[in-house]
């Protein structure tokens with residue numbers, strides 16, 4: 446069975462989220478740089494790098510960046526943007542040597558996509574193993590509490606979709622499902638008669654911290670947005686910086 450994240454992260458996704466741009470990525474990377482130091486020879490993993498906007502920003506600050514992603518379309522975009530190493534694969538089976546990265550980042554809710562918590566645990570476990578001793582992992586996630594409060598049953602929006610930049614009518618519907626554990630977004634490209642689904646596990650900050658702890662990572666800093674906002678119930682993001690013990 447094809448999973449939702451194998452279908453959705455193609456050109457349509459890219460066209461629908463134009464505001465998630467390089468400026469946004471630069472802010473995220475600046476925030477990380479304020480907490481984590483690395484030197485030019487250090488390896489940095491951008492896990493689920495998408496179109497490479499963070500990988501490009503990290504590379505500009507020095508470090509040998511590797512972008513990892515499942516989507517061929519995203520990796521093609523990343524290649525247009527940056528010369529960093531790019532590897533295609535599934536984050537549930539990372540192909541990297543133990544202890545080989547000084548820093549790993551997973552940004553803009555690129556986690557929580559699987560049905561079982563065991564799969565998520567496996568991902569974090571492998572990331573932790575890929576970090577050198579004293580290495581850091583930055584997880585930038587949705588704020589589950591805020592999502593639960595703000596989900597509207599039917600939200601219609603007009604967006605630009607498609608590879609040729611023409612406008613197409615998009616209907617987005619969000620709901621909480623599967624026993625309250627996931628936020629499920631249905632994206633319908635009406636002109637094309639196509640539908641996609643996005644399904645993300647609603648992990649609270651404490652649950653994320655516990656997942657990290659399970660793999661020997663402890664949280665050393667936390668933020669509620671890329672500008673360094675405090676983490677709280679109304680914060681747009683949950684950004685955890687964890688260190689390998």
Ligand SMILES: C[S@@+](CC[C@H](N)C(=O)[O-])C[C@H]1O[C@@H](n2cnc3c(N)ncnc32)[C@H](O)[C@@H]1O
Pocket residue numbers: 450451454465492493494495496497498499513514515516519534535536537551552553554555558
């Ligand atoms: C929300 S996008 C964010 C991309 C990028 N971090 C950014 O902020 O631009 C999530 C990314 O996760 C990737 N992805 C989804 N499932 C994956 C998996 N099982 N293994 C590796 N990458 C995956 C998608 O292809 C997509 O590029």
